[in-house]
Amino acid sequence: MKTEKKAVILFSGGLDSTTVLYYALSKGYKCSCLMFDYEQRHNKELLSAIKIAKSVKAEYSIIKMCLPWSKDVLTNKNKKIPVHKRLPKTIPPTYVPGRNTLFLSYALSYAQSISAQTIFIGVNSVDFSNYPDCTSKFIKAYNEVLKVLKTRIIVQTPLLKLNKAQIIKLGTKLNVPYQDTWTCYNGYEKPCMRCDSCKLRAKGFKETKIKDPAI
C-alpha cells in the first residue's frame, strides 16, 4: 500500500500561501491548512484563508497566538503602517520577531500529530521584504532542526526562487482564485495600494500583464 502524501500548509489566505496550497494539491498532497490569529490589525486575511480552505475541502486549524511583548506595526493598532517610496533594504517595522520560526514550530507539531511528511511555506527570497526568516539559509537551518528531532518531516518552499510575477504565472496555471486572496497590511474594504505588500503585488501583476481580480 502506498503511503498517503500529507502536508501541512502554512496558510494566511494571501497570494503566496494560496499559490502554495494549490501547488501542493496539484502534487497530490492531502492538505491541512494551519492559520494563525496573532492579533493582526484586521481579520480580512483570516477570513480569506477560511473561505479558500473550505472551497478546496482542506482541513484547517486556527492557532490563537499571543505575543504580549510584540511592538511590530502589524499587531499594534496604534502604529501606522509605513509607506515607502522604494521597498526597504533593511528589516522593516512590519517584521514580527520570530514569526516564521513560531509558525514552523506549530506546523512541526501539527505535522507530527497527523503523520504529514511535508510542511509547505510560501517564503520568497526574490521579491521579499527583507525579513531574515524568509531566506533559503533560514529554511535550511530549520530543516536541520527537524532532522535532529528525528521527524522525517521536510519544509518545502516552492516559491523561494520565484519573483512575484513568476508566482502569479504559476498560480494562474493552477487556477488559484486570486480574487479571494488578501494581501494588504491594512484592513479597509479594498486594498490600500500604498503599503509595501500592496505595492509588491501590484508590481507582480503588472509584470505578468494579468489584471488583479481582487481589485
Place this chain on the structure above:
Amino acid sequence: MKTEKKAVILFSGGLDSTTVLYYALSKGYKCSCLMFDYEQRHNKELLSAIKIAKSVKAEYSIIKMCLPWSKDVLTNKNKKIPVHKRLPKTIPPTYVPGRNTLFLSYALSYAQSISAQTIFIGVNSVDFSNYPDCTSKFIKAYNEVLKVLKTRIIVQTPLLKLNKAQIIKLGTKLNVPYQDTWTCYNGYEKPCMRCDSCKLRAKGFKETKIKDPAI
C-alpha cells in the same frame, strides 16, 4: 558603558528550570521568566513558577499555548500518566511533539523584544526522559537557526551534561528553594512518587543524600 546582561529563562517552576534561573542570576543576568500555560492537566507547576519568579523579583510573561491536535498524556486529561518499572528507552507518551522547539521560538521572540542576549533552557541529556528535543544536537541546530536569523542570541544549557544528583548539588549551593518547585506529572496535593518525573527526582535526591524538602 557596559551592556546589561539580560536573559530569558524558559521557566516551568520545576526542579531543573528553577536551578537554571538561580544559575543565571548568580552569573549576573537580569532574568525574565517565560512560562507556558499549554492546557496542562494541572496548574501546580505554573503556580510554583509564579511564586518563585516573584520571590526573586524577576519579570515574567505567561503564554497561553494551544495545540488542538495534541494527543500526549500531559495535556490530555482522559489519558493515564504511565508508570514504568524502568525509565523508558524510547520516546514516551509524555512527549509533546515540538514542545521545546515552540518554547524556544517564543523565547526568541521575547528575547528580541527586550534585547536579551541569552536564552536559558534546563534541558538535560543525562537523566533525560528520551525526548529528542532535550539533546545537545537539537540545541546546536537551534542555535544555528538563531545565527541565520542574525539575532546574536544564544541558547545556553547549563544542565545539559549534569545528572539529576549533580543538578541538585549545584542548586543547593545556589540556595534554590526546592521546597517550592513542582516536578510531578500528576496534580495531586502531594507528588505521586510513581510517575517517571517523580522517580527521576527521587533518584537524584537519594544520590546526593539530601532530603527533598518538597516531600
